[in-house]
Amino acid sequence: MTAVLEGRDLSVRYGDLPVLRDVGFTVAPGEAVGIVGPNGAGKTTLLNVLAGAVRPTGGTVRFDGRDITRARPDQRARMGIGRAFQIPRPFGGMTVLENVVVAATHGAGLRGHAAHRRCADVLDECGLTTLANRRAESLGLLHRKRLELARCLATGPRVVLLDEIGGGLTDAEAAELVAAVRQVRSAGTAIVWIEHIVHVLVQVVDRLICMDTGRVIADGEPARVLGDAVVIDAYLGRTS
Numbered sequence: 196m197t198a199v200l201e202g203r204d205l206s207v208r209y210g211d212l213p214v215l216r217d218v219g220f221t222v223a224p225g226e227a228v229g230i231v232g233p234n235g236a237g238k239t240t241l242l243n244v245l246a247g248a249v250r251p252t253g254g255t256v257r258f259d260g261r262d263i264t265r266a267r268p269d270q271r272a273r274m275g276i277g278r279a280f281q282i283p284r285p286f287g288g289m290t291v292l293e294n295v296v297v298a299a300t301h302g303a304g305l306r307g308h309a310a311h312r313r314c315a316d317v318l319d320e321c322g323l324t325t326l327a328n329r330r331a332e333s334l335g336l337l338h339r340k341r342l343e344l345a346r347c348l349a350t351g352p353r354v355v356l357l358d359e360i361g362g363g364l365t366d367a368e369a370a371e372l373v374a375a376v377r378q379v380r381s382a383g384t385a386i387v388w389i390e391h392i393v394h395v396l397v398q399v400v401d402r403l404i405c406m407d408t409g410r411v412i413a414d415g416e417p418a419r420v421l422g423d424a425v426v427i428d429a430y431l432g433r434t435s
């Protein structure tokens with residue numbers, strides 16, 4: 196099966212500092228992949244390269260088998276690569292609905308009935324329908340995270356890139372977020388999720404990748420990766 200999103204031999208250097216070193220990465224259609232690793236391992240840089248925010252110094256990015264290495268982030272969003280950030284950045288003065296409409300129209304190029312239908316579906320999926328007319332700036336953290344996910348989904352992605360969206364949530368809120376991400380997943384959207392809260396991540400993902408110093412050091416079934424001595428030494432040992 197062709198990967199929906201694939202990175203081959205990806206390298207990024209900042210001056211003399213190699214941040215990604217020949218990273219290979221794939222996510223299959225509908226698959227959920229988690230990425231873990233210590234601070235500075237290169238996880239966000241990898242997501243930036245996949246989303247088009249950082250141009251790699253070497254290697255290629257493919258979407259549906261097509262080389263998109265030189266495509267801009269907005270072009271990738273329209274192709275079907277959505278992204279949600281660790282710190283939600285909604286338009287604070289706009290309502291929840293208006294924020295989602297902006298994503299559906301500007302991000303996905305939808306108009307009229309199609310845009311409204313998409314927004315209604317996404318608000319429902321993210322449990323935000325009853326908050327549609329609330330100003331984004333008045334939302335609490337969990338609802339701002341839900342809105343961040345909704346804005347990402349409003350672009351109609353085939354793969355979503357989630358960067359530490361669980362940070363700062365209570366256990367109960369994280370459980371709600373897991374339910375929302377699971378629902379995204381069950382709709383057939385592939386997920387790439389960076390998360391330090393490993394017990395949250397493993398409730399959703401099929402596969403886990405561990406990075407350290409710009410390299411992939413393990414990639415496979417979550418329980419096997421978490422039991423890998425190299426992963427324990429590089430990452431888990433430091434967090435416990």
Ligand SMILES: Nc1ncnc2c1ncn2[C@@H]1O[C@H](COP(=O)(O)OP(=O)(O)OP(=O)(O)O)[C@@H](O)[C@H]1O
Binds near residue numbers: 209212214232
């Ligand atoms: N724009 C930049 N210029 C210079 N160095 C950078 C830049 N962006 C990231 N780095 C460096 O690249 C390395 C990898 O950073 P990155 O944010 O990708 O790691 P990470 O695994 O996501 O870490 P964290 O878990 O702390 O978010 C770090 O050493 C970081 O300081």
